[in-house]
Amino acid sequence: MSILDEIIANKRKEVELSKASVNLEDLSKSAYYTRATISLKDRLLQDTSPGIIAEFKRRSPSKGDIHAGADVQTIVKGYEAGGASGISVLTDHDFFGGSKEDLLSARTAAPNTPLLRKDFMIDPYQIHEAKAWGADIILLIAANLEPNEVLSLSSLAHELGLEVLLEVHDKEELERSPLDHVDIVGVNNRNLKNFAENNVNASLELIQYLPKDKARISESCISATETVKELWNVGFQGFLMGENFMKTSEPAQTLADFYSVLV
Numbered sequence: 001m002s003i004l005d006e007i008i009a010n011k012r013k014e015v016e017l018s019k020a021s022v023n024l025e026d027l028s029k030s031a032y033y034t035r036a037t038i039s040l041k042d043r044l045l046q047d048t049s050p051g052i053i054a055e056f057k058r059r060s061p062s063k064g065d066i067h068a069g070a071d072v073q074t075i076v077k078g079y080e081a082g083g084a085s086g087i088s089v090l091t092d093h094d095f096f097g098g099s100k101e102d103l104l105s106a107r108t109a110a111p112n113t114p115l116l117r118k119d120f121m122i123d124p125y126q127i128h129e130a131k132a133w134g135a136d137i138i139l140l141i142a143a144n145l146e147p148n149e150v151l152s153l154s155s156l157a158h159e160l161g162l163e164v165l166l167e168v169h170d171k172e173e174l175e176r177s178p179l180d181h182v183d184i185v186g187v188n189n190r191n192l193k194n195f196a197e198n199n200v201n202a203s204l205e206l207i208q209y210l211p212k213d214k215a216r217i218s219e220s221c222i223s224a225t226e227t228v229k230e231l232w233n234v235g236f237q238g239f240l241m242g243e244n245f246m247k248t249s250e251p252a253q254t255l256a257d258f259y260s261v262l263v
């Protein structure tokens with residue numbers, strides 16, 4: 001069983017428990033449920049320089065603790081002040097140490113930045129949660145969804161005014177995905193099935209196949225401004241970076257420093 005299979009099996013149980021404790025009607029009473037969202041796609045396509053999507057991540061299955069005790073308010077507020085084009089917040093608890101509370105805190109701390117709910121989405125209920133918790137974008141991972149699931153989850157997201165980031169890792173996943181129905185396509189440089197790679201080869205290989213009318217982002221394993229420049233030059237507009245910031249004592253300062261070298 002791959003780590004991704006393990007995460008998904010655990011997620012199925014978690015979603016059933018959540019459904020039993022908060023029903024859809026109560027979720028839809030959240031003040032955020034009718035909030036107008038902010039587009040990450042538009043920002044990335046309009047920007048004339050690389051856009052960083054800075055991630056708040058406490059730990060991961062591959063790295064263990066990255067920043068134990070990290071304060072979400074301070075870091076996310078600093079990410080916004082530091083010029084992040086978008087902010088990604090892990091809400092998976094069991095494998096990444098995130099929570100619904102982290103996302104809600106991030107929403108208040110960074111009111112003007114597109115916010116991605118980073119989790120393993122398998123059920124429409126989670127899309128409603130994302131909206132109720134203040135997200136602007138949801139993630140769909142091609143490696144663990146059938147194309148028809150990507151279709152139905154994206155159309156629900158769009159009905160709720162959320163944007164969809166579809167994550168792929170290889171050409172096969174890209175070819176079977178209903179790309180017309182998503183807003184942003186992300187190439188994850190890390191293979192979620194074994195967490196092996198530590199380079200950006202997947203992005204360099206796949207860029208030629210990514211549709212130009214979507215925002216195109218490269219995710220994971222990025223730590224050097226040269227890498228961002230190289231990926232920007234081949235056509236990526238956005239760069240999802242977590243560990244490089246979170247492993248430092250002041251992630252937001254690290255982001256600000258990164259930008260000052262980049263542009």
Ligand SMILES: O=P(O)(O)OC[C@@H](O)[C@@H](O)c1c[nH]c2ccccc12
Nearest residue numbers: 188219220221222240241242243244
């Ligand atoms: O910390 P990194 O290597 O900069 O990676 C960030 C982000 O891309 C990574 O956390 C990620 C990409 N896709 C995911 C799916 C689920 C959980 C996490 C992820």
